[in-house]
Every structure is written in structure tokens, then in C-alpha cells.
Amino acid sequence: MDYNEFGEKLNEFLKLENEPVAIKWSVKEPKNVEKEEEKSSFCTKLMKAMKGEMFYATAEEEGCMGGARYSGLKDIREYSANVQSGAFMVPKGLYKDIPAVQRSRKDETYINPGIFNAVVFAPLNRAEFEPDVIFMICNAKQGMEILHANAYDSGEHGLGADAVPICSSMAATPYMAGKVTYGFGDVAARKNMGLDQEDIMISIPGSDLSRVVSNLGEMRTKMFFKEE
Structure with a gap:
């Protein structure tokens, strides 16, 4: 089964309303994928891929400091002191003061800059590459089933x-932890993506996708997960 089929199976088993997004980090700019035509934030790129677009972006197409920094396309030291300190977040109500921003950043995950030059985005059912991460918008029940499928044969807990x-x-x-990750997103991303209150987020490392999809199928034959 290829990654396009995995995307179809995820939709079949979970009845997703939104297409899973395949994400891949690339050392070089890919030649078989179109470059994004304009700047946008990382979360906007996810929505574009969810709606069927396939493209790659470099630091030049990343319209948000966070997207460039956390995805490893830019070094935070390239930004102004206002950005590096996080002072710009305080008036927006994201943090009370700069120390709170700094403490938060200490525990946030980012990909080291200087390694990758592009990030590729595509709907999973159209991806022509091996994804590093699969990102999904789903409801709580669908997210719960993915977490169960992850633990089904491994006993591992998601992050x-x-x-x-x-x-x-x-x-x-x-990407860095190699673990299924779930959450609710941040206030800016939820606004940019136009998410419903009930929507949650879940990401699967590409290396775990086959196993998770296979487990979802097997779970459908068991008492708690049989479709009514």
C-alpha cells in the first residue's frame, strides 16, 4: 500500500471531513513540485494542502516568524531584538511579559536551522513523496481512535x-520526537485556519503511518470499534 492509499484508508476508517496533509523537509528545493506562489504562514500552508494544493516553500515564502523558525528555515538570531525577545507577543495578549515568553520558548521544539532549505506540503492522497509527518484536523472521537491505533500494538502513548x-x-x-502528537493548536493558528470549536489536531510520524492505518483496520473488527 502506498501513501496515497494510506490517505484513502484514513478517510475510510475515520470518515474525516478534512484531508490529511503530508509534510516533508527537504535539503534541496524539489524539482518535481511547484514552489508556493506567495508568502503565507505555516498554518495557512497546511490549510492550502488540506484543500488539495501541492507545493513547497522556502524561507522566502514563509510569512510568519514562527513558521520559519520552528520548521528550521531561519535562525531566530536573524530577527530583530523585538522578535527574539518575544516582546511583540505581549501587547497581543499571548503572554503577560517577556520572561514568560522566554520560559515558554525554552521548552518548545524546533528543527535546527541550516539543514533544510524547503518544506513540501500536499494532501496525503496526492503526495508524490515519502512524508515525514502527516497532519490532520479531526474531532475528538477520531483523534481518540488514532491514539488507540498507535497504542494498539506498541503500548506507546502519544504526546x-x-x-x-x-x-x-x-x-x-x-518530526523530532518520532511520536504521534495531539493538541488543540494555538490561538493564532485556529483563527488563521478558521477552525470550528470542536476541531482538534493530531500528527503522525511518517514512519508510523502504515502501522497506525493497519491497526485502525484491525480494530474495526473488535467490539469497541465495530461500526454500528
């Missing part, structure tokens, strides 16, 4: 994400 930027929690974290 719960806090309200940090989703380019960190739902992209960099599953």
Missing part, C-alpha cells in the same frame, strides 16, 4: 501538545 505554535507542536515535535 500531548500545549498551546504553542502548531509549527512547533504539530510539525517539529512529531
Whole structure:
């Protein structure tokens, strides 16, 4: 089964309303995928892929400091002191003061800069590459079933994400930790993506996708997960 089929199976088993998104980090700019035409935030890129677009983006196409920093496309030291300190977040109500921003950043996951030059996005059922991370918007029940499928044969628990930027929690974290990650997103991403109150987020490392999809299928034959 290829990754496109995995995407179809996820939709079949979970009845997803939103297409799972395949994400891949690339050392070089890919030649077989179109570059994004304009700047947008990382969370907007996810929505574009969810709606069927396939493209890659470099630091030049990343319109948000967080997206560039957490995805490893830029070094935070390239930004002004206002950005590096997090002072710009205080008037927006994201944090009370700079020390709170700094303490939060200490525990946030990011990909080291200087390694990757592009990030590729595509709906999973159209992806022509092997994804590093699969990102999904789903409801609580669907998310619960994915977490059960992850634990079904491994006994492993997923990682719960806090309200940090989703380019960190739902992209960099599953990439770096290699674990299924779930959360609710951050206030800016939820607004940018136009999410419903009931929507949650879950990301699966590409290396776990086959196992999770297979387990979802097997679970459908068991008492608690049989479809009524």
C-alpha cells in the first residue's frame, strides 16, 4: 500500500471531513513540485494542502516568524531584538511579559536551522513523496481512535501538545520526537485556519503511518470499534 492509499484508508476508517496533509523537509528545493506562489504562514500552508494544493516553500515564502523558525528555515538570531525577545507577543495578549515568553520558548521544539532549505506540503492522497509527518484536523472521537491505533500494538502513548505554535507542536515535535502528537493548536493558528470549536489536531510520524492505518483496520473488527 502506498501513501496515497494510506490517505484513502484514513478517510475510510475515520470518515474525516478534512484531508490529511503530508509534510516533508527537504535539503534541496524539489524539482518535481511547484514552489508556493506567495508568502503565507505555516498554518495557512497546511490549510492550502488540506484543500488539495501541492507545493513547497522556502524561507522566502514563509510569512510568519514562527513558521520559519520552528520548521528550521531561519535562525531566530536573524530577527530583530523585538522578535527574539518575544516582546511583540505581549501587547497581543499571548503572554503577560517577556520572561514568560522566554520560559515558554525554552521548552518548545524546533528543527535546527541550516539543514533544510524547503518544506513540501500536499494532501496525503496526492503526495508524490515519502512524508515525514502527516497532519490532520479531526474531532475528538477520531483523534481518540488514532491514539488507540498507535497504542494498539506498541503500548506507546502519544504526546500531548500545549498551546504553542502548531509549527512547533504539530510539525517539529512529531518530526523530532518520532511520536504521534495531539493538541488543540494555538490561538493564532485556529483563527488563521478558521477552525470550528470542536476541531482538534493530531500528527503522525511518517514512519508510523502504515502501522497506525493497519491497526485502525484491525480494530474495526473488535467490539469497541465495530461500526454500528
